[in-house]
Amino acid sequence: MKDPAAHPDRDIGHTEVKETTCYMCACRCGIRVHLRDGQVRYIEGNPNHPLNHGVICAKGSSGIMKQISPARLTKPLRRKANARRGESQFEEISWDEAMDLLTERLGRLRAEDPRQFALFTGRDQMQALTGMFAKQFGTPNYAAHGGFCSVNMAAGMIYSIGGSFWEFGGPDLERAKLFVMIGTAEDHHSNPLKVQISKFKRRGGRFVSINPVRTGYSAIADEWVPIRPGTDGALFLALIHELLKVGLFDRDFLIQYTNAAELVIDDPDRDDHGMFYRDPETPITEGCTDPQNKLWWDRERGAVLTHTKGADPRLMGSFTLADGTPVKPSFQLLKDRVERYTPEWAEGITGIPAATIRRLAYEMGVTARDQKIELPITWTDCWDNEHDSVTGNPVAFHAMRGLAAHSNGFHTIRALSILMTVLGTIDRPGGFRHRAPFPRPIPPCPKPPNSPEAVQPNTPLDGLPLGWPATPEDLFVDADGEPVRIDKAFSWEYPLSVHGMMHNVITNAWRGDPYPIDTLFLFMANMAWNSSMNTTEARRMLADLDEHGNYRIPFLVVCDTFASETVAFADLVLPDTTYLERHDVLSMLDRPISEFDGPVDAVRLPVLPPKGECRPFQDVLIELGGRLGLPAFTTADGRPKYRNYPDFVVNYETSPGSGIGFLAGWRGEFGDKVLKGEPNPRQWEQYAANGCVFHHELPRSYQYMRNWNKGYLHWARAHALTRWAEPITLHLYSEVLNRFRAAALGKRPGRRPPERLRERIATYFDPLPFYYEPLETQLIDKIRYPLNALTQRPMAMYHSWDSQNAWLRQIHSHNYLFVNPQTALAQDIADGDWIWVESHLGQVRCMCRYSEAVEPGTVWTWNAIGKAAGAWALSADADEAKKGFLLNHLIGEELPTNGTHSGVPPFSNSDPITGQAAWYDVRVRISRAEVQEPRISEPQFPPMRPVPGQASRPRTRWQAYVAGLFDRH
Amino acid sequence: MHPALSVIFLTTLIGAGQGLFLALVTGQVYAAIRLIAPQSAEFYAGGSALALGLLVAGLGASFFHLGRPERAWRAASMWRTSWLSREVIVLPAMMAMVFLYGVFHWLGWTQPLFVIGAGGLPVDATLVFGVSGALVAFALYVCTAMIYASVKFLEEWASPYTIANFLLLGLASGFMLAAAYAAYLGTELVGFYGTWAVIFTLLALGTRSAALIRNAGLKHKSSLQTAIGVRHRVIEQRSQGFTAGSFNTREFFHHRSPRFVARLRLIFLLLVFPVPVLLIMLAYVLASPTLPVLAFAAQYVGLLAERWHFFAEARHPQNLYYQSVS
Amino acid sequence: MTQLALVIDLNVCVGCHACVTSCKQWNTSGWAGPMVDENPYGADPTGTFFNRVQTFEVGHYPATETVHFPKSCLHCEDPPCVPVCPTGASYKREDNGVVLVDYDKCIGCKYCSWACPYGVRELDAQQKVMKKCTLCIDRITDQTLPESERKPACVLACPTNARLYGDVHDPDSEVSIAIRERGGYALMPEWGTRPANHYLPRRKTYMHVSPEELQRADNPLTKEDLTVYTGEETLDDVTW
Ligand SMILES: Nc1nc2c(c(=O)[nH]1)N[C@H]1C(S)=C(S)[C@@H](COP(=O)(O)OP(=O)(O)OC[C@H]3O[C@@H](n4cnc5c(=O)[nH]c(N)nc54)[C@H](O)[C@@H]3O)O[C@H]1N2
């Protein structure tokens, strides 16, 4: 035996270490990839990386298996002429053929009607490029996964505090004393959050988790507060009620930094009822969405402009302005609103005892008030007040899809934002902290196009495909107020659907509502499986023919790295690379990986050559842009402007001379500028030399209170992060929402919603948060379907990606439905039994696993473990297909109509404000499967065949990976 | 534990082989002191060959248990600490003794070497091999049994009963085989061996039942509480950390229903104890040459079941860690 | 004498499995590899892992605790797996107490796995030799690695730093201090195996708010003059 102590790795083969950025999930940790004789030997966290500080997760550590996966696509493919979609019968074609085919088809569509081309992308990180491509093409039909992911979280918070959880901000656990985590299982910030939670606990911080299920992070919480799904809004409102009642709110913070003390017109008879009183005399910054021309009610002087020196405004009361206008501070309106939301009321809805709610409110309020943090950091606010310290109230929150993925999520998240605001915890130490480019104005400046004229043949779209409506005039609707986009985003049905509504694209395109399209291009989205709601139907619609025998969705292009379920339905398949084989940028224009202390962006550098004929999708898009003659991708004489993606990244500027490009680091001719500066031809090298990451640490005085931090805001404007240096006052009260409501009530000149939607808008565009039952729950027979069904992300799997990963799939080769024994026994179901789970859409068969860690009215399973037979290069009898199951078959993409057909297509099963897919609203019943039934999961689909170019390696029973030796003879 | 066929065969075959050898030697000693009639050289040689055959078959079976049989020789090295290693040494010694014993009988090298005592007990080479072989056989029973009995956290096994059972069941089956052998050859020793076989079988019934009763009431030292170090009455595993099994889910559990195990227990309790005893008694009454063979066959089959049960019954504490998939 | 070991902090382990796969990737290409997988893309995929993370539920709803429980070889100080090995393939290193298997000697008899109460040894189903956690012996002893990286792969990977590594015989080491001060305990102490690896129990932080703390003189409500007097009649007006 060789002495292990004398077995240094480098003796065994040629080793090298390359740095890049992980993409086994969207967290994007820095990694060091050790290669031995050209094969991956070991992937470790990069200890110098600001995000993960050297740690890595289960997925990141399994990148090796992604490289050797037999599910890898390696050739461009075209559906065989005589084969049906879904049958997975393809022939190899060359890239030239594929590009010709695309150029011809898309060129035609662009010349005729750019709307006919729809580009939708899944859990990707290239929206800066894909969005730009869509805009250049001129189609309004573009979005990424945000609409079915967590847009409620983004919109609910950004429309309230100018920043959000998710990638844009988070809890400052380094200084917090109390941490309340709500509806989070794993989240995007996976590794950093774990690092932080652990340090927080070890420092003795108190950690409370509010979740129907106790797993993962919640497992180590000091207190688990089980809650009924979809009811958190009630909890937050009751917490606010209690804090206001007892006086546990941060008065100074509310006055100075929020619109709490600002006066709202309070006369239901007036058209401007519910709008802030705006002083016509005060000069305002042109174009600013929330100018500082509002009033406070000073206790001595009466109405004064906000931030009048020496003023001490009232938060409560009801006043009359000199011109006779009755007004109230918005805080008073909030107080009126939460009056009825008592803990006892919330107990009946949430299932949390009123005493617990009160205790939680007191814990939050007293910690915020009595454990104040004071940091010796001087800063200047927007009103030129010098502060010689930064203070904070150390109560931090974090929340994710447990709040977002409900159709009442927007208001729930508004309520949470207000709770955080009332406690005085926004961008302060120990509370919530922004990450660049946030905070941004409320709402941020970019707007979607607002009329069908924005779409013209052979012309880029007039506006960005996605944006932040501030008024009804920003909606993307036609003269009748009907949607322009295929997904109906930014229409009166879902006005603030700021991330689009990808979950309705297939149904709408199939139905031809609002119009049929020609080409649906799916990039990195497994829409024939886990990212579709109502999956069985989605699969049917993808392959459905019209009366002439043509596909209802005529052309389907899929760009994927693996033989996913969706690939089987494609007409054209473009094989992408893996994250270890390409250049990528995690751009400030998209979703960067900034830290609390300043902007951070990063790149990936290829550490391995592309497999087979795989091509980085970005290169393909750039070439396609050149071939189609899209202005941004071509020179004045019509030739392609960029060789490839790396070339594009260093040279592209958002507009000539803007100095803004895809990467923020090492800009300028000499690489000495940050965020803004001329293109730097050596930019890639500089990233490479710095661990693939650019981290710009702000001066300490710019690190806090950024919504109102004069220095920071001016710096941010100078470095092109924001357009205004105006203070970003927190919207306790949302005037933006009230504008839409006023339009619905006919109290506003300009656009009005179509008749059928007026009541809906008037109800849901409430400027203050309120609680309502999730929409599906309102429509469904709750006695028949007594249970809420949820999914959770397993920490060791990323959506559907990892079943092809030989290591990760051993951890989760199939899934169970977790049921509280109380609930199961009531149905005579034993642990391990096969059961049926039925929703209003249909039923799935699966296995039951008892769990004491789930609220009895809830059942749940791990997300996206079940797979269609044969997909992902798994054998047709693989556990994923035979024992695993997918809950999505039970979740509707549209609200149940209960048989009433009014001729109008049903609403999307989404939040009525943001269009967020309401995954977690689904209600089910469970029953034991008969003993004679086959012990396999349902539904089953005919096995997907391997595609050409896949599984070049013979599959044997054994796989023993040793870097440098694997598969070499 | 997962009952591996290789080990079931190994232990039952060599147990019977050793027993048969001991029966031969006992017969020879009885004959030497003239309590029974002496037998022919062929009788001993044939019997030894049979015993050796069983030992060789057992050894052969054991190879199937090894992942790397070609390295089996290495297993002799750790006799200072490992009962397995000791078995590996003693088993060939046993085979050598049986071989020499049989060959010397066969070749007729039975000239007395010396005579013991006034009465004159002539001692020849076969007797020397026989008696020392007997010691080796006992040692081998102990080694084999101790492989199981020495694993202290396999509490079903970690008791003197294990040694008693291996010994007595081996003797019972060996003497039963001797009886069958004698009956088959038509010698008059059927009764002699048969009587001993019945005695050993009844003794084994005692120790084996005692073991069953002990194990039925066994309170295991380890529990989920000690396994994960959490003090609470209610602990349940939700996930063993992987879904489709591992070495730890295959090696240490029989994956059979409790009903199956209970049935098998009944079968072995019948086949090992009353059935052969009745058959051998019937054989005595009917002077049948075939019934003793049947008696042995029944007992051996019963022993296979007994050994399966022996493994299945042992609850390895590691199983506490591998109970639930999710 | 040195006894290297892991100390696993159940107080912060979130059950992420990072230690499971980082272990596999390091070791499959290292001294202890390969770590084979069987049916990697078929039904019932299974394979060799040195470290598993399990989940237990303690108590009944709603007083449920979910415990994530990582487990690898505990490198017992009195390892029952070693003396039973007939070939000497299983051994405990003199210099650092790590328990290892010499694959060149192992005959795959599995006896050592029977003799381990913890279920941490796994027979490699293809190579037919016994494998187990090596404490990443080829990392921790590799003098060419920088000191900060001379640690087991699972320890470096663990995002919550729930895996502490060091010499449990050195009273001043991080691990010894953790065991001493945070109630470190051994698994199945009833067997006298004296595992070198220890576990740290859950700890809870509670908060108590007494009624007096709720109201303070500077309560912001007092600044809002909640009762505005607009001249209504009071007792003052009507009594003497
Ligand atoms: N029931 C239920 N359903 C859900 C959710 C839920 O909680 N419950 N969550 C929803 C949410 S939040 C999201 S974000 C979606 C995610 O759903 P999707 O966005 O569809 O995500 P994935 O399944 O991860 O991956 C999509 C495709 O990307 C491919 N892919 C992976 N890497 C690459 C690459 O480098 N290049 C290319 N071109 N393709 C690649 C994969 O092979 C896969 O086919 O799921 C949604 N679906």
Ligand SMILES: Nc1nc2c(c(=O)[nH]1)N[C@H]1C(S)=C(S)[C@@H](COP(=O)(O)OP(=O)(O)OC[C@H]3O[C@@H](n4cnc5c(=O)[nH]c(N)nc54)[C@H](O)[C@@H]3O)O[C@H]1N2
């Ligand atoms: N390992 C891994 N990491 C991932 C992903 C992955 O697939 N795998 N996906 C990434 C993506 S795209 C996303 S969007 C994020 C999502 O990250 P998370 O938001 O953490 O995602 P979910 O797993 O959907 O967790 C939702 C949690 O909310 C709880 N919940 C559901 N309904 C309610 C409710 O009404 N109230 C409360 N209080 N809780 C509720 C569920 O029990 C669950 O614990 O994770 C990202 N990170």
Ligand code: SF4
């Ligand atoms: S958290 Fe995501 S990005 Fe980070 S190591 Fe894990 S898979 Fe990679």
Ligand code: SF4
């Ligand atoms: S844990 Fe098991 S394998 Fe490891 S040293 Fe202890 S007894 Fe041996």
Ligand code: SF4
């Ligand atoms: S399996 Fe190998 S290491 Fe284990 S006891 Fe047998 S020879 Fe020793």
Ligand code: SF4
């Ligand atoms: S110490 Fe090394 S071998 Fe042991 S579990 Fe950790 S990574 Fe695996």
Ligand code: SF4
């Ligand atoms: S890596 Fe750390 S947190 Fe994750 S399961 Fe292992 S010990 Fe627990």
Ligand SMILES: [Mo]
């Ligand atoms: Mo998502």
